[in-house]
Amino acid sequence: VASCIVEQCRADLFDLQSIEDAAAIAGNLAIPIVAALTQKVAAANPEAAGFVHWGATSQDILDTGLVLQLRKAVAATGVLIQRLGDAVSFQTRAHQRTILAGRTWLQHGSPVTLGAKLAATLTALDRDRARIREMGNRLFAIQFGGAVGNLAALGTRGVEIAAGFAQELELSMPATPWHTQRDRLCECATVLGIANATAGKLARDVSLMAQTEVGELNEPAAAGRGGSSTLPQKRNPVGCAIALASAVQVPGLVATMLSASIQEHERGLGNWPAEWETLPKIVVLTGSSLAAMGDVIAGLEVDSARMSANMAITRGQIFAESVQTALAPVLGRGTAHKLVAELVKVAQKQRRDLSAVIASDTRVTRSLSERAMRDLFDPHEYLGSTDAFIRAAL
Amino acid sequence: VASCIVEQCRADLFDLQSIEDAAAIAGNLAIPIVAALTQKVAAANPEAAGFVHWGATSQDILDTGLVLQLRKAVAATGVLIQRLGDAVSFQTRAHQRTILAGRTWLQHGSPVTLGAKLAATLTALDRDRARIREMGNRLFAIQFGGAVGNLAALGTRGVEIAAGFAQELELSMPATPWHTQRDRLCECATVLGIANATAGKLARDVSLMAQTEVGELNEPAAAGRGGSSTLPQKRNPVGCAIALASAVQVPGLVATMLSASIQEHERGLGNWPAEWETLPKIVVLTGSSLAAMGDVIAGLEVDSARMSANMAITRGQIFAESVQTALAPVLGRGTAHKLVAELVKVAQKQRRDLSAVIASDTRVTRSLSERAMRDLFDPHEYLGSTDAFIRAAL
Amino acid sequence: VASCIVEQCRADLFDLQSIEDAAAIAGNLAIPIVAALTQKVAAANPEAAGFVHWGATSQDILDTGLVLQLRKAVAATGVLIQRLGDAVSFQTRAHQRTILAGRTWLQHGSPVTLGAKLAATLTALDRDRARIREMGNRLFAIQFGGAVGNLAALGTRGVEIAAGFAQELELSMPATPWHTQRDRLCECATVLGIANATAGKLARDVSLMAQTEVGELNEPAAAGRGGSSTLPQKRNPVGCAIALASAVQVPGLVATMLSASIQEHERGLGNWPAEWETLPKIVVLTGSSLAAMGDVIAGLEVDSARMSANMAITRGQIFAESVQTALAPVLGRGTAHKLVAELVKVAQKQRRDLSAVIASDTRVTRSLSERAMRDLFDPHEYLGSTDAFIRAAL
């Protein structure tokens, strides 16, 4: 009997359009699928038709189907994270010593290296991967509870049949059905949502560094990519645009999943269908974001000359903390901070190099040798623990 | 020198109001705290003052402080989950066999037990706990990177000092600073957000069962609790109201955390302060929800007579699936479904008991013995795997 | 020349699939459409092809197209609101005096009428309509600014051509292009979002009143509507489910629109595409919710006998405020409140009718005549301004 049913369980035998149409009236997809399957089985073996969908409820079918899809989707997301991670890792190594301005509040702070910027992303991707792995232990479970979650229609054999169902699908057997305990799906939404934000943050940085006035990075060029319908010179950062568009959309969708998870009693009213388009959308947006940034980072064009030129924009003010750090042991950190702030203002007012202003201030020259003063403006001398952090991240 | 600084690091020495006022201008709390601390240290030991805040940036202080607070808050949340779990566990055992209507789409489905309803919550709380545990491995890490995340102001000793800092605070040492990689905090927001939803779902169910027309459950009574300013008879489910109010608010706040996590470069502009009130609010709302539901479940008043009475409302229709299940082996599931649906309609139209309608239908009487027909309307005979599921959950 | 171009501007001439495919690479739909259109025009008149898309940018085309679609969609939404309003209005009149329990905190408060419940929805729908009307003055405007919003490619004739464009489409001419001022679209999202909530609140109430234990309302019956794949007796409130599913999804989508509206400079990066699926989704969800509730209310089944029966559940406690109001002039409101609360407790404890308890309390009998006491338990005597409010709403 079972094999008669199994034989008909092939997607290509079904008229998807008519199932879709019927679902609009029935309220979910499972009802017309079960009807169509029963009909097909009946044609082959009327007796077998009597056993189709026995003991199950619509949500058992749709939730388990969703979990099977999520298993694939999450694995694919993992591959995309890996691919992005590999690209980030490659560029981290390649640019461990590529120096550029570190920026805080969108203002120059102190020098950093491109490798260090990317290394921080690398660790975030590692944590994203860990979350996905840990989530899998909870998420990949069958849904099988029947109408009200006790498999009553299967009499005393419910657990046994459920276990077989789980084994067949290589999913885990949950302690209880979870028709209205949606934390597994919420976790999936949030874990993907966080990975999506990791890619989004990276996209924000790349796009800021690709601004015409910054020009330190560029997305890889490709024919027909990033053009404009009216501006002939444009080469838009389309990969970053994809990731940023995802970054804007996913938080609201995650909120929807959390709101929808307050589902009534044994099966809720309205909140369950609210998940149907929301979670898949999160999956697709996250995947497209990770994929886009994987391409961007793998083919990233780096203009280190421009990075150096940008660091020079402030005529040495990017080394203000470096100067302060050198003066602090002599003058105390507070006094040094105030002195350097004062000298920076002089440099700004007189449009002079900070190094020149410093070299002509006796409070500084009293404290530092000429050689030491020169080193203060060498970014290689002020990278602190950069290498150690990069090593730890790799 | 260090001990001079340590001596002044006591919250009670500071004028919180003036720090708060200064923070509004400075843009964050760390700047006026560092200024005030430096002043205090200077009064005791001018030389030591020169070393206050050396190498750190404001965000190092505020993030690490936040992590220390979160460590306490998350532990407290864990205790609240445990307490709620204990209460749920107790009631699950106590009501393993307390039968009531299982409800789907807010309509009677088949009978369930109160124990089974609560058991599903129990497994969700277990998963919430697991998520919190796993999150801890990532979340409880120091933030220490200096202005642009490379600890440049500490020269070659950055990592060593950071390690000491971590050890001192019993926090882990992250591979790199995470000033603009906010996934740890987002994870905290989402993991708490999911636990909050677990409590919210429970509150929804309890409040629905506490409706005047349902009357199966009541929150524990307490003086001054749940009264109305105008209706003298009111005993409002205030615990559930707290949990539901949290359930409505947290999803939007979680979305904010995800949106805010797209932070620029080495330290972002505006998104960081967006976290300051959002994450604590999530912590407080989740805690108050879990606490409220802990009280509600621990002192839950259960009216099992009302549960029985409610099951009788449909004159046996709640046993329709039970009848169908019994007929299916004889007639096939599809035919049985249609037949029972037809008999249910007759019962509804004629306002008769379903058992009577069934007993007078030859298609049924041909298939089932009188004894079998009677058993169909005994809820104890149609609980399927209830006990097994409850055992698994406990 | 213009007519050559116009002739080719017919959707049926284009291969939508190939445009869709090309859009994925180009980054938006306008680029491949312009390319395809230019090709078609060139085939007919090479010279004319040189003028296709002159002065416009992709976003001009897509935004104006969106506004044209929204004009239709908003009008359709208005019709759905009208239709729902008519149904609500009809039932308000029909049930102006149909008495049922008023509920606060999901507990019985005092009696109300079904008409009064619906009248409040009616006023909300009126306000929804007013908002839509007012929004129209802002929303239905062309987008036409060229690459950076100054129509530079049209030399000195930009405004003139824009005005003609607006006139042709019967849209208004905005003071300036609004490529990155998205408040019009956000307003559309929020105004629809609020109308969606109006329908959602109505759905919540109907679905609560349709609970098996309440049974006061039922959605209209229809073949194949609201069945279950396993429970033969089910008649699920599928209209309410649609509306509630929308109510859960729209708030997160509205948040996305607001987040997306922070668009950079003359045209943003990534936030614009974030609108593309979000706003249409809000439109569709809101429309389906209003339509579903229009059907539900138009065919609403009202069981007034059940309403009366439900009011009796508390043995007169639903009249507690009525009693208090009668006693207040004699005893003072505070004393009356306390006295009635006390008598309610007696009634609850002794499972007696509140009227009996009251009739045997000398503090009450001293204050009220027997006739007066009887009237206190007649819901028709305690409807206050119900009729006036309904009249005002109609």
Place this chain on the structure above:
Amino acid sequence: VASCIVEQCRADLFDLQSIEDAAAIAGNLAIPIVAALTQKVAAANPEAAGFVHWGATSQDILDTGLVLQLRKAVAATGVLIQRLGDAVSFQTRAHQRTILAGRTWLQHGSPVTLGAKLAATLTALDRDRARIREMGNRLFAIQFGGAVGNLAALGTRGVEIAAGFAQELELSMPATPWHTQRDRLCECATVLGIANATAGKLARDVSLMAQTEVGELNEPAAAGRGGSSTLPQKRNPVGCAIALASAVQVPGLVATMLSASIQEHERGLGNWPAEWETLPKIVVLTGSSLAAMGDVIAGLEVDSARMSANMAITRGQIFAESVQTALAPVLGRGTAHKLVAELVKVAQKQRRDLSAVIASDTRVTRSLSERAMRDLFDPHEYLGSTDAFIRAAL
């Protein structure tokens, strides 16, 4: 009697802390306030105490109080919008002809003027003001319905007393009470949310133009403003940070208001308290954002030399569309687009000025006079309808 009650209705007579404490148990603020007020009135006139809160329910008091606060808050918001609008208006006039790079996708497009950039914001602020005005007609209404919204406790005099109440407070009299029709408050949340986004978009632009590498704008300087705890040279755009922090937070809060508006029956469970901190937070965030940007724009430092310098970064490519526009009448728009795109690539590859590349291409020189070619690179010649748009906006 009434005057006895009125005399005690003074905030300074109440112990706020004890009311706050009692509210935590009672579930809302009105209950302990009514209790305290009754006590005070009783002390002065026991008879009058019997009339305190007659006919009202807690929510009547809290909602009406909220509306009174919102009336002030909305007026204050209007003033802040006006102030920001005045500042934007002033700078629009002052910089009508200040030319800088127009940017799309964070890349240079064509030249624009600072005035035009600001003019677009001006029109958005106008629409924000219009929305606020229109909202006022709905929002500023009393809440007065008693326990279940029919003023039953006031017998036949409900509407009359309500009208007096409305008149006293100078609020409008709504057709019906709106305890669970929250669209007015949702509208307030969304209208403010949109105004908040207007300020946020402005802040994004200013902060991008204030980047060290762009340097076109700066926030007004002030002592202690925008400093860093470790970087002595920093002058952070703190005003923009405030506005951007608001822009990130408000969307989630707006979503909460919409979610919370699905309130059950005559008064909801849990959703109402969810509004209590959410709407005020939206008000405060929006106000602080508008205020911060008002200051920023009023004192904006504009570096027009830097704007010119930035336009030169691409060696004339920012005029690519200008060249294309000049060639299009001769070559057709499509051919011109392709030709200019080709010449831009040559200029990029050879690192030459676009003007030089163009002057040496016969396809161009054949089409354009020398004089015409020179004008193509004068931004003043390619501003299109800029002035007309600015005039329309002012």
